[in-house]
Amino acid sequence: MQLSASSAGTLLLTALALAAVCVAACFDRATTTASYQHHQDDTGRISTPEVRSTVDNEELQLNTRWSADVISGATPVAAAPDAYSRASEFEQTRHEAQVGANWQQSAEQQWAGGVTASHEPDYDALALSTAVSRDILDRHATVIVGADAGFDHVGRVDDPLFSRSLWTVGVAVEFSHIINPQLVAHLGWDFETRSGFQSNPYRWVPVYDGSHRPALMLHEQHPHRRVRNAMEPMVVWAPHHELFVHMGYRFYADDWGVRGHTGQLRLFHADDSDRYRTGVRLRGYTQNDARFYRERYDDVQTLRTGDPRLSRMYSLTAGGRLELRPELFDRHRPRLSLNYDATLYRYANYPVRSSMLAHSWGLNLTMEWK
Amino acid sequence: MNHLKTTSSRSVGSIWIWIGALLTLTVGPGASAEVTVGDQPDFELTDLDGESVTLSEHRGDVVIVDIWATWCDPCRQSMPFYRRLYDERSDDGLVILAISVDENQTAVADFRREHRLPFSVLVDNDHKTADAFSPPGMPTSYLIDADGVVRYRHVGFRQNDADKLERYVDRLLDESNEHEETDR
Amino acid sequence: MPKLFVLIAAVVLAASCTSVEPWERERLSHDCMQVPVDADQARTEAKTEATREGAAGGIQRTGGGCGCN
Numbered sequence: 001m002q003l004s005a006s007s008a009g010t011l012l013l014t015a016l017a018l019a020a021v022c023v024a025a026c027f028d029r030a031t032t033t034a035s036y037q038h039h040q041d042d043t044g045r046i047s048t049p050e051v052r053s054t055v056d057n058e059e060l061q062l063n064t065r066w067s068a069d070v071i072s073g074a075t076p077v078a079a080a081p082d083a084y085s086r087a088s089e090f091e092q093t094r095h096e097a098q099v100g101a102n103w104q105q106s107a108e109q110q111w112a113g114g115v116t117a118s119h120e121p122d123y124d125a126l127a128l129s130t131a132v133s134r135d136i137l138d139r140h141a142t143v144i145v146g147a148d149a150g151f152d153h154v155g156r157v158d159d160p161l162f163s164r165s166l167w168t169v170g171v172a173v174e175f176s177h178i179i180n181p182q183l184v185a186h187l188g189w190d191f192e193t194r195s196g197f198q199s200n201p202y203r204w205v206p207v208y209d210g211s212h213r214p215a216l217m218l219h220e221q222h223p224h225r226r227v228r229n230a231m232e233p234m235v236v237w238a239p240h241h242e243l244f245v246h247m248g249y250r251f252y253a254d255d256w257g258v259r260g261h262t263g264q265l266r267l268f269h270a271d272d273s274d275r276y277r278t279g280v281r282l283r284g285y286t287q288n289d290a291r292f293y294r295e296r297y298d299d300v301q302t303l304r305t306g307d308p309r310l311s312r313m314y315s316l317t318a319g320g321r322l323e324l325r326p327e328l329f330d331r332h333r334p335r336l337s338l339n340y341d342a343t344l345y346r347y348a349n350y351p352v353r354s355s356m357l358a359h360s361w362g363l364n365l366t367m368e369w370k
Numbered sequence: 371m372n373h374l375k376t377t378s379s380r381s382v383g384s385i386w387i388w389i390g391a392l393l394t395l396t397v398g399p400g401a402s403a404e405v406t407v408g409d410q411p412d413f414e415l416t417d418l419d420g421e422s423v424t425l426s427e428h429r430g431d432v433v434i435v436d437i438w439a440t441w442c443d444p445c446r447q448s449m450p451f452y453r454r455l456y457d458e459r460s461d462d463g464l465v466i467l468a469i470s471v472d473e474n475q476t477a478v479a480d481f482r483r484e485h486r487l488p489f490s491v492l493v494d495n496d497h498k499t500a501d502a503f504s505p506p507g508m509p510t511s512y513l514i515d516a517d518g519v520v521r522y523r524h525v526g527f528r529q530n531d532a533d534k535l536e537r538y539v540d541r542l543l544d545e546s547n548e549h550e551e552t553d554r
Numbered sequence: 555m556p557k558l559f560v561l562i563a564a565v566v567l568a569a570s571c572t573s574v575e576p577w578e579r580e581r582l583s584h585d586c587m588q589v590p591v592d593a594d595q596a597r598t599e600a601k602t603e604a605t606r607e608g609a610a611g612g613i614q615r616t617g618g619g620c621g622c623n
Contacts, residue, residue, distance in 0.1 A: 252609035260609025
């Protein structure tokens, strides 16, 4: 018997909901969130419905999540089709499920772990993660050490014999320190190594012979291995008991030659009665291109790419968020949130487009039971 | 090259100025001596209705002074227990003075209304009383006998702590009643 | 770069001299002081960034195939 992706998703959703109801009986508090996110830019649209459930008591929290990315490559606004990628011709759905737990071992120490699995017609992924968090210096600082490992299987919808794999191993360390009653400083470091197939199996790279017409089209070929590092200092400041400021910078470097800089500012306002919250964010990002990236390949290179993510580019994001917590029910206070982000991407040496505007918006409804 | 060296040493120098400034800003006053078992503390605060309350005016009663806040989860979890304890033992002479250290008084008023707290909720938003008591954690409750002496101090709150607190309260109430009978 | 590390280390060292008492932690305990404030929203943002930018991933790693090549 064959199970379609949508039936599998419905079954999984039902199972998760049932499990959540059964487990909720043993816990003090349960929350369920239904959300819908939508992203649209010149390359396509992604719609993501999601359901999340959490149950917890004094020591243990269990959480489950299911989401689907409904990806559509058809674009109503693109002036030119994406000549390098045939992936945009596809419409497909990606399902993702996650199960996790947090255990408060003692007043100072907490453990977390989780498993995430995703499936789409040409890509399967499985990831395991674990982290331990410990308060130190008389609860003035927190250290978090996390590790994760993932295995991805890459296929092609038009070639059942095409099969590649990708292994990912990562370690992250985060340190937070209370500077004063209004200010916390954070420093995070992240290391990740990826080994395996990291190209787009559908993407062709044109090789020119001096004229304007490509002499041949070759499959994209990225290095087999990628080692990534990121460091992120950040401060969180509450100048007033209703106003919170998050300011951070992230430096990224990998062995493909990509260096990235991200600056981000977020402001949140939570009113005294906690009936509504608002937030705005501004984010600026810039990166240089990968060592093997070329705007145009005039001869055959062992490593070649048409990935705009490896080109020289920058982006600017501005967004906002509104969260409402109306007092509709005595003990089951619902939370409704809306978010919107607009991002402008500018490409310095990507031949397909020089800029792109993306819109992301979402809606979340959370119910809490005590 | 010399120019580079000069620039570099200037930068390092400015770092040390920043470090010095930071140290000056961040090193706060040390915590004052904390109230502990055997002490006989006192305070004067106003409750949510604006009435002045002192601890010494309750001399002769068994008093629980609970330093708490709406933003502290264990504090919130302890309140249904204190409400029950007060409902069952206020006629025997138990007084509960819940000192809120919240900056946000709307949250305290909302919490008292939502949880129908029957005992006095006092406001210490400038933290003068909290500074004087210096509780080692949140919440901290002080069980004070009829003579105004701290007999037991309990830090934090978990559901398992309820029985222990209840036993201590009953012991102090028994002692207080025995005192009264002896005095007669 | 070493200067940056010296500065960060100095900030942390200086900060460790501070004593923030338990009753002074109202603002620190607010949801809006957590990083990230909303983990689910952060995951969504990180996923979008990972599908469009080369330096994304890392600390807020999304994992798995993005399906959006």
